[in-house]
Amino acid sequence: MARLVMKFGGTSVADMDRIRHVAGLVKREVDAGNEVAVAVSAMSGKTNELVALTKDAAAMHDAREYDVVVSSGEQVTSGLLALTLQEMGVSARSWLGWQIPIRTSGAHAAARIQEIETSQLVERMGQGQVAVVAGFQGLGPDGRITTLGRGGTDTSAVALAAALNADRCDIYTDVDGVYTTDPRIVEKARKLEKVSYEEMLELASLGAKVLQTRSVELAMAQGVRVQVLSSFEDAPGTLVCDEDEIVEQELVSGIAYSKNEAKITLINVKDTPGVAAAIFGPLADQSINVDMIVQNISEDGRTTDLTFTVTREDLKRAVSVIESSCKDIGYEKLISDESVTKVSVIGVGMRSHAGVAQTMFRTLAEKGINIQVISTSEIKVSVLIDDQYTELAVRALHTAYELDE
Ligand code: ASP
Ligand code: MG
Numbered sequence: 001m002a003r004l005v006m007k008f009g010g011t012s013v014a015d016m017d018r019i020r021h022v023a024g025l026v027k028r029e030v031d032a033g034n035e036v037a038v039a040v041s042a043m044s045g046k047t048n049e050l051v052a053l054t055k056d057a058a059a060m061h062d063a064r065e066y067d068v069v070v071s072s073g074e075q076v077t078s079g080l081l082a083l084t085l086q087e088m089g090v091s092a093r094s095w096l097g098w099q100i101p102i103r104t105s106g107a108h109a110a111a112r113i114q115e116i117e118t119s120q121l122v123e124r125m126g127q128g129q130v131a132v133v134a135g136f137q138g139l140g141p142d143g144r145i146t147t148l149g150r151g152g153t154d155t156s157a158v159a160l161a162a163a164l165n166a167d168r169c170d171i172y173t174d175v176d177g178v179y180t181t182d183p184r185i186v187e188k189a190r191k192l193e194k195v196s197y198e199e200m201l202e203l204a205s206l207g208a209k210v211l212q213t214r215s216v217e218l219a220m221a222q223g224v225r226v227q228v229l230s231s232f233e234d235a236p237g238t239l240v241c242d243e244d245e246i247v248e249q250e251l252v253s254g255i256a257y258s259k260n261e262a263k264i265t266l267i268n269v270k271d272t273p274g275v276a277a278a279i280f281g282p283l284a285d286q287s288i289n290v291d292m293i294v295q296n297i298s299e300d301g302r303t304t305d306l307t308f309t310v311t312r313e314d315l316k317r318a319v320s321v322i323e324s325s326c327k328d329i330g331y332e333k334l335i336s337d338e339s340v341t342k343v344s345v346i347g348v349g350m351r352s353h354a355g356v357a358q359t360m361f362r363t364l365a366e367k368g369i370n371i372q373v374i375s376t377s378e379i380k381v382s383v384l385i386d387d388q389y390t391e392l393a394v395r396a397l398h399t400a401y402e403l404d405e
Contacts, residue, residue: 002167003035003125007135007157010044011174012231013077016084022231023084025172026130030090035125037164039135039157040081042073047136047150063108067137067147070109071097074134074153082132092130095121097137097145102156104138104146111138111146113155116163125164133160154215162222169219169226170237171211176230177238178203178210180403181255185394188404192253193236196243199253202346202380216240243348251349251356252401255394258342259387261291262315263372264322268303268332278328279306282321288314292342292375292384303332307373309384312338340372341390344382345397357381363400369393 006029008022029036042050050070054061078094085092097104100121104111121131135153140146148155154171161169176191178200183189195203197220204213210228219226219240229237243249269275276295283290291309298304310318319336322329350356357374360381364371369392373384385393398404 001033001035003037003164004029005037005039005157005161005164005166005169007039007153007169007171008041008081008231009153009171009173010041010046012172013040013042013081014044016080018231019077019080019084022172023081023088023090025231026081026085026092027088027090030128030130035128037121037125037131037133037160037166038081039133039153039160040074040077041135041153042077046073046076064142064144067108067145071134071137071145071147074136078132078134082130085130085132090130091128092132093124094132094134096134098139100133102133102138102159104140104148106140106142106146108140108144108146110149111140113138113148113159116159118163121164149212149214151212152214154212155218158215158218158222158224158226161224161226162218166224169224171215171226171228172231173210173228174230174232175210175228176233176235177228178240178254180253181394181398182257185257185391186255186398186404188398190403190405192238194239194241194246195253196246196348197240198243198379199346199348200240202344203254203256211240249349250347250403251353252345252347252403253349254346255397255401255403256344256346257390257394258344259390260311260313261309261340261342261384262312262318263307263309263337263340263384264315264318265305265307265335265337266322266329266331266333267305267335269306270330271298271302271304275329276306278325279322280308282325283310283318286317286321288318288321292373292382294373306331309340309342309373339387340384341387341393342382342384343390343393343397344380345401346380348379350379350381359400360397363396364393367392367396 082092082094103115135156179189181189226240293308295306369389371383
């Protein structure tokens, strides 16, 4: 017997047929003698629809009322799944965030879970009742409904699993696991049986959007074992777990890419102390996240070129921030470029093996792809390239690191 949290995303509960199918998956776990809590998302498309309605009602809306509206999709699916389970002869009860309660911070529309009172759920699950919890929502310190930010049901599920001390958190979605790279680009991409939390964080934040990043951080911090699997197929998925649990650790686990990048180069920046602070300070003040940075050594000791990247949505704002603090910085010219992609090679095996970056550089060179910026961390090497070579680079790297199926 185990204690499980099962999470079903929007496409898994898109209509009554899908909800009946999901109820069958829950019933199977209950019949196997497990204690089950379920976290559900809204039916697919529903949250977008609700967000659009709030915008229509008021362009600059009050976040408390936004939360009242957008949290309603999960209320509907939790009730429908509880009803469907009951129809199948499975004891079930729905729970909204405030009923448990799932206590959160007061940051409406972007709240963080602080505490979950599990006593009622534990008692009922012990009696064989399935707890169907509305995801994405909680109760703020002001006594009002909060939501956790888009994709937040992943975080609801992991937080529930941590609070309930569950043996595993199964996240059911419309893909059957985490792949070595995007299968739309590389046909030979392989499903990973296991991936470490740290690698998953890099994969998730670099564009392999299977799990909400925050849910992975939480799983890592709390040691929750998370399985990503499909509700459309009956097959095991990918287990996201501690690296100690992965016996056959590959050197490289995956190749990620992000097209959401823009590059800014400042030509002939003064090479004096305080210049970097003068550039990046105002950007940080405007909450503009800077990712990769390179600064050249100046030839004459007086000026240098500086290149860095921001997300494409932030590019316009970043340029205007820099142009308006131009006097303080003192540079000759600003060049911005949106036609770049960041490609990253990820693997905890890099910690103990040399030569991983070299394989990447050689492979790209053989394909004639120029590297514009390089950045590294303990478990990742990232390069910025011209975005027209994205597919070519990802495929070549996938082969070079022997990830092809
Ligand atoms: N329904 C919410 C959203 O679409 C939460 C979730 O599905 O995780 O963002
Ligand atoms: Mg999602």
